[in-house]
Amino acid sequence: MLLSPTRWRQGASVECYFTYALLAFILTFLALPSSKAVNNFYYAFMGLPALWVFVRGRWQAVRISPLLVLWAAFLLWTLLAIVQVQTLQYLKHWLYVTIFCALILLLVDYRFFRRDQIIHGLFYAVLAYLALSTVYLWLTGVYTPGERIHMPMRLTSPTYASIVLVAFFSLTTGILIKRQSWWLLGLSTASVLFFTGYILQSRAGVLGAAIVMTLASVYFLWNARQWGVRLILILAGLGLAIGMYYLFETVPEFDRLIERADAGRFELWQAHYQAFIECHTLLGCAPVHFEGITTFGGRLLVEHPHNVLFSVLLYHGWIGLILFLAILLLSFLAAWRQHNPWGLFLLVSLFMLMFEGGGLINHPNELWLLVLLPCILILTEVLRAPEARSKLYGNPFIG
Numbered sequence: 171m172l173l174s175p176t177r178w179r180q181g182a183s184v185e186c187y188f189t190y191a192l193l194a195f196i197l198t199f200l201a202l203p204s205s206k207a208v209n210n211f212y213y214a215f216m217g218l219p220a221l222w223v224f225v226r227g228r229w230q231a232v233r234i235s236p237l238l239v240l241w242a243a244f245l246l247w248t249l250l251a252i253v254q255v256q257t258l259q260y261l262k263h264w265l266y267v268t269i270f271c272a273l274i275l276l277l278v279d280y281r282f283f284r285r286d287q288i289i290h291g292l293f294y295a296v297l298a299y300l301a302l303s304t305v306y307l308w309l310t311g312v313y314t315p316g317e318r319i320h321m322p323m324r325l326t327s328p329t330y331a332s333i334v335l336v337a338f339f340s341l342t343t344g345i346l347i348k349r350q351s352w353w354l355l356g357l358s359t360a361s362v363l364f365f366t367g368y369i370l371q372s373r374a375g376v377l378g379a380a381i382v383m384t385l386a387s388v389y390f391l392w393n394a395r396q397w398g399v400r401l402i403l404i405l406a407g408l409g410l411a412i413g414m415y416y417l418f419e420t421v422p423e424f425d426r427l428i429e430r431a432d433a434g435r436f437e438l439w440q441a442h443y444q445a446f447i448e449c450h451t452l453l454g455c456a457p458v459h460f461e462g463i464t465t466f467g468g469r470l471l472v473e474h475p476h477n478v479l480f481s482v483l484l485y486h487g488w489i490g491l492i493l494f495l496a497i498l499l500l501s502f503l504a505a506w507r508q509h510n511p512w513g514l515f516l517l518v519s520l521f522m523l524m525f526e527g528g529g530l531i532n533h534p535n536e537l538w539l540l541v542l543l544p545c546i547l548i549l550t551e552v553l554r555a556p557e558a559r560s561k562l563y564g565n566p567f568i569g
Contacts, residue, residue, distance in 0.1 A: 184223060188277040191216050196292065196539060199324045199334070200299040205533065208324050212534045217266060220273035232275065232553040237500045241271070241549065244493040248486050248531050254456040263531050270538060274546040280554065283547055286345050289511070293338040293358075299325070300335065300365050318371040330536045332366040332375025333522045337540055340382045340518040344511045347386065359383060378522040385514070442475045446484050454487035457529065478520065478527030478541065485529050501548045508551055516544040 195216060198208045232238070245268055252260055274280075282288060303321045307313045318328055325331050339362045346355040359379070366375030449455035475481050483491040498520070505513020519540040530537055 185277060185279050188216070188220065188273055189279045189282045191219075192274065192278050193282075193288070195534075196543075197295060199536070199539065200295060202324050203322070205324060205535070208534050212266070212270075216273060217269050220269055220277060223277060224269075224272065232550075235552055237497065237504065237549055237552055240493060240497045240500065244490065244497060245271070247490050247493060251454055251456070251486060251531070254450065254453065260531065263533055266533060267531055267538075267542065270534075271542060271546050274543070275550050275553070278550070280547050280550040283512070284510070289338075289341045289345060293335075293342040296335050296338050297358075297361060297365070299323070300331065300369065304365075304369055316368075319369050325536070327536075328370040329372045329374055329526050332370040332372035333378060333519065333526065334536060334539060335365060336362060336375050336378035336382065336522065337515050337519045339379070340514050341511050343382055343386055344514065347389070374522040374525050377525075378518050381518055381521050439475060439477065439480060442480070442484055450487060452487045452489055454483075454485045454490055457485065475528070476526055478523040478530070478537065481527060481529050485531070497545065501545050504552045505548050508548070510548055510551060512544040512547050516541070516548070519544070 195208075195212060198211050202208050202211065245264075249261075249264055252264070300321065303323075304319060307319055307322075308315060313319050320326050320328055321331050325334060339358060342358065343355065346352075346358065362379050363376070366372050366379055446455060475484055479491065479494070482494050486494075498516075501516065502513055504510070505516070523537075523540060527537055527540075530541065
């Protein structure tokens with residue numbers, strides 16, 4: 171069944187514009203100085219132009235699928251949160267998110283973001299941004315080697331900077347494996363560990379890097395044709411594990427990651443859940459309902475639950491969480507069939523966001539890049555390229 175447009179004129183030029191606009195939007199997190207600047211870019215170059223295109227009926231046809239229906243149901247359900255929030259700002263954020271999802275689905279060439287050059291370019295752009303920023307901040311005396319660095323520009327949070335780096339690293343890992351560029355894979359892995367563990371000192375980033383390396387190792391072991399190769403891989407993995415243990419035991423910057431332990435996450439989640447069950451567990455609660463929650467004997471003010479899935483539960487209730495989990499399940503299955511590396515990007519991002527992340531319905535932020543972008547790119551390929559689907563059992567690394 172087709173969801174048809176009223177008309178579509180000069181489709182190639184419209185699609186080209188929004189494809190490059192989406193690429194530029196990703197890079198604004200590295201190039202623009204503040205959230206407001208990124209928001210203004212989105213409004214001026216993506217949101218308003220897309221709205222005009224939709225009003226004029228210039229969008230491509232897509233097929234109706236269960237995954238699309240689930241997305242529509244989830245977005246409509248999250249709209250109900252306005253009953254709890256009762257602010258126009260939430261409605262504005264909901265419109266931003268909905269338009270963002272719709273423009274990727276209907277106006278962007280998803281094949282562009284499957285190109286090896288684009289995937290490589292995005293990873294190395296993030297890596298170069300972190301490297302140049304670190305050198306600049308060291309040379310200007312803002313930070314000294316060994317201190318945890320808050321980056322300049324929009325991607326200032328060390329935790330989110332590390333998560334974005336590792337997420338794009340997971341994309342480029344598949345390409346390097348496919349090309350058998352072992353030295354470049356090793357250099358990229360070492361760089362990611364250096365920035366996540368030493369420069370940004372992010373537990374989420376180190377965890378994500380470990381997940382990517384573990385998945386890559388399992389892939390190598392599964393596909394190795396000779397036992398000698400498997401033995402070498404196992405020994406290399408043991409050597410890496412010993413090296414990581416040495417770093418955490420001897421380098422203070424790595425050791426501090428262990429000292430911070432869970433940073434009160436479990437107590438934090440318990441406090442939020444207790445407030446949640448006193449509210450509307452089906453519809454969810456307004457963020458204001460959780461303001462003032464404290465842990466550690468009242469010494470630490472909890473701003474948000476620091477878990478993306480838990481946030482969906484708190485703000486949109488059990489029904490919202492079930493819908494979103496169904497979306498994730500179907501997205502992973504679709505990515506597996508498509509041999510789509512964005513599925514691995516999404517999986518690794520979600521693992522890291524188990525200890526970070528707020529609500530999905532918000533102004534343009536890192537969750538748009540880490541969750542919405544891969545989900546909708548996968549959905550777009552499901553709806554606009556059904557004839558290009560691969561066999562059922564695919565490879566999460568190699569597209």
